[in-house]
Amino acid sequence: MSEEIKLLKGNEAIAHAAIRYGADGYFGYPITPQSEILETLEELMPWETTGMVVLQAESELAAINMVYGGAACGKAVLTSSSSPGISLKQEAISYIAAGELPALIVNVMRGGPGLGTIQPSQADYFQATKGGGHGDYKLITLAPWSVQEMADFVGLGFDLAFKYRTPAIILADGIVGQMMEKVQLPPQRKRRTEEELSKECPWAITGKQSSRKRNIMTTLELDPAVMETINIRLQKKYELIDQNEVMFEEYHTSDADYLIVAFGSIARIALKAIEDLRKQGIKIGLLRPITLWPFPKNRILELSNQVKGILCVEINAGQMIEDVRLSCHDRIQVYHFGRLGGIVPNPQEIIDSFYNNFPQH
Amino acid sequence: MKEEIIIAGFGGQGVLSMGKILAYAALMNNLEVTWMPAYGPEQRGGTANVTVILSDKPISSPVLDSYDIAIVLNQQSLDKFEKHVKPGGVLIYDAYGIHHAPTRTDIKVCKVDAMDATLEMGNSKIYNMIVLGALLGVRPIVDLDAVIKGLKKTLPERHHTLIPLNEAAIKKGMQLTNY
Numbered sequence: 001m002s003e004e005i006k007l008l009k010g011n012e013a014i015a016h017a018a019i020r021y022g023a024d025g026y027f028g029y030p031i032t033p034q035s036e037i038l039e040t041l042e043e044l045m046p047w048e049t050t051g052m053v054v055l056q057a058e059s060e061l062a063a064i065n066m067v068y069g070g071a072a073c074g075k076a077v078l079t080s081s082s083s084p085g086i087s088l089k090q091e092a093i094s095y096i097a098a099g100e101l102p103a104l105i106v107n108v109m110r111g112g113p114g115l116g117t118i119q120p121s122q123a124d125y126f127q128a129t130k131g132g133g134h135g136d137y138k139l140i141t142l143a144p145w146s147v148q149e150m151a152d153f154v155g156l157g158f159d160l161a162f163k164y165r166t167p168a169i170i171l172a173d174g175i176v177g178q179m180m181e182k183v184q185l186p187p188q189r190k191r192r193t194e195e196e197l198s199k200e201c202p203w204a205i206t207g208k209q210s211s212r213k214r215n216i217m218t219t220l221e222l223d224p225a226v227m228e229t230i231n232i233r234l235q236k237k238y239e240l241i242d243q244n245e246v247m248f249e250e251y252h253t254s255d256a257d258y259l260i261v262a263f264g265s266i267a268r269i270a271l272k273a274i275e276d277l278r279k280q281g282i283k284i285g286l287l288r289p290i291t292l293w294p295f296p297k298n299r300i301l302e303l304s305n306q307v308k309g310i311l312c313v314e315i316n317a318g319q320m321i322e323d324v325r326l327s328c329h330d331r332i333q334v335y336h337f338g339r340l341g342g343i344v345p346n347p348q349e350i351i352d353s354f355y356n357n358f359p360q361h
Numbered sequence: 362m363k364e365e366i367i368i369a370g371f372g373g374q375g376v377l378s379m380g381k382i383l384a385y386a387a388l389m390n391n392l393e394v395t396w397m398p399a400y401g402p403e404q405r406g407g408t409a410n411v412t413v414i415l416s417d418k419p420i421s422s423p424v425l426d427s428y429d430i431a432i433v434l435n436q437q438s439l440d441k442f443e444k445h446v447k448p449g450g451v452l453i454y455d456a457y458g459i460h461h462a463p464t465r466t467d468i469k470v471c472k473v474d475a476m477d478a479t480l481e482m483g484n485s486k487i488y489n490m491i492v493l494g495a496l497l498g499v500r501p502i503v504d505l506d507a508v509i510k511g512l513k514k515t516l517p518e519r520h521h522t523l524i525p526l527n528e529a530a531i532k533k534g535m536q537l538t539n540y
Binding site: 005007032033117118119174175178179180181182265268269271272273275342344346347348349 | 381384385388393394395396397398400401421422423424425426427514
């Protein structure tokens, strides 16, 4: 039976989707603009239905380390926060990546740096895609642009995290977190039993059995030669993800002379600008990376042979633009447009920026 | 069909709830809908606004710079949004507390005495439903049945006894625009 269509905030959709995925635990600490995730979970009381644990920790550090512990036991666990809170979690995220553990992190970004504002921003792109914590690790980074994708990416994020035994992050912002849209939630799945968990996650710390060797979970290795082989194994895994898991979407690119590259909510605003520019006779299209890491560099390279110029629209001072420039080997003009500190550009500002940057169109 | 609407007023006037009920009503009519609040700290004692878009096609931007319909319930909101109504669009405002009336002539301006009607009905909490009724009177973008269904979805069950009062308020609002 297909699920009823609901009207939900993006944050609420994340909470519903986590329960329906059969997640084992959520550990969080409130911060605007994502507090509805924890609030909705508390309201839905999944511990009485699926047995999912929901816990408001004493701090962001506690929450992410509970995720680290849960993940080491093979459990499907997640945490969520907004920019300053995600900064606090970086140390443990590096440990989770080093320990090759599956976990889901949600960042509903707000304006920074520092404690910043509570309004939407995308200024944590570098932090998510370039490794906010220490060491050579990568985070699978998913950028939802609708409430439907907020719900869908919970399952996708967990599936990828378990497939590759590596953490994944949903990099959302205050717009998709706070807005309400129609959403069809996934069907309710059962949480894995202990037997299923032991079978699917033989590496998990579940208590030593006579039938197998001890499972040891540590990220400390004093011998640099061994640590190098661990790093090489990690890099091979990241290469595999880079080859297999790139996701993006295109609009109006088949005949495009110009291209806008934008992710998340601002891609929606850019699409409206593109629709208006097309009415004015400009052949312009949109490429929307869905995975920010791995980045759709091959497709951007292809499109750079077709278009005369690229405009990167981001709600930051120019972060993804570096990946776009690398992707097209700097062969064509790539410009950035963004607003800072929690200000969201409207479609007209994007149109004006197009005409300013490409006066010769 | 596509209606791009801004509803703006003081925090506490029920601006966000009104938008929510409108959004639910659109859902009942099988339309696409986005509801995007300005969720900043300005809501506390200051102005609050929400952008609601209803459409029979997928909606791109939930954030807009011009609107088909603006519903403004205080002077700050009128000053801010009058200039952003599309030519030929609709501006609905409550004259209560308005010192400088709208001046544009290329849009349809509807003055609705919703606050007076609220005082007449003797319950300040139904103000936003009177305003919603006024909107439906001027532009019947969703039907009354859908709005009532939307109310049932948004109100907790323990408050469903209040639905007849809300329905009466919406009908009162609809009558205010019979001119």
